[in-house]
Amino acid sequence: MFLSTFEKQLDSKRRLVVPQEFRAAVSGPFDGIFCFPSIEADCLEAGGKALFDRYQAVIDELPFGDPVRSALETSVLGGMARLSFDTAGRITLPDVLCDMFGLTDEVTIVGLGERFQIWSRDAFQAHRATQRELARDGLAALRAQQRTARLGGAA
Numbered sequence: 001m002f003l004s005t006f007e008k009q010l011d012s013k014r015r016l017v018v019p020q021e022f023r024a025a026v027s028g029p030f031d032g033i034f035c036f037p038s039i040e041a042d043c044l045e046a047g048g049k050a051l052f053d054r055y056q057a058v059i060d061e062l063p064f065g066d067p068v069r070s071a072l073e074t075s076v077l078g079g080m081a082r083l084s085f086d087t088a089g090r091i092t093l094p095d096v097l098c099d100m101f102g103l104t105d106e107v108t109i110v111g112l113g114e115r116f117q118i119w120s121r122d123a124f125q126a127h128r129a130t131q132r133e134l135a136r137d138g139l140a141a142l143r144a145q146q147r148t149a150r151l152g153g154a155a
Contacts, residue, residue: 002111
């Protein structure tokens with residue numbers, strides 16, 4: 001499981017040290033991660049084979065030729081890179097992925113349970129503020145719905 005937030009440096013060769021806890025979470029026959037442009041935010045999304053399998057299962061549920069299937073195949077599978085860990089626990093991010101989201105020297109790695117994201121540090125600060133507000137509002141709405149349900153639908 002991928003938990004917590006880490007501020008890291010990309011070196012001049014675009015190598016990034018993946019937190020040890022994250023490396024342990026993806027241990028298996030392939031010693032690395034799957035990484036692709038996120039379809040929900042302006043960052044990279046990454047994880048182990050379980051994440052790859054989950055996306056593949058979602059894609060496989062859609063019929064061949066379905067436009068959503070095609071969009072997912074293009075966005076996820078077509079944009080995906082298999083990145084192996086070196087002996088120092090680093091991955092090398094492809095230039096095209098770094099350029100897409102302005103990843104230069106300072107990045108933030110954010111654990112999201114079964115996956116993690118790699119952000120430019122500045123972009124993540126803005127995203128985190130928006131997400132905190134959305135989480136607060138969403139939690140308040142959920143509590144109101146639960147309160148209404150407990151009271152039998154009365155307001």
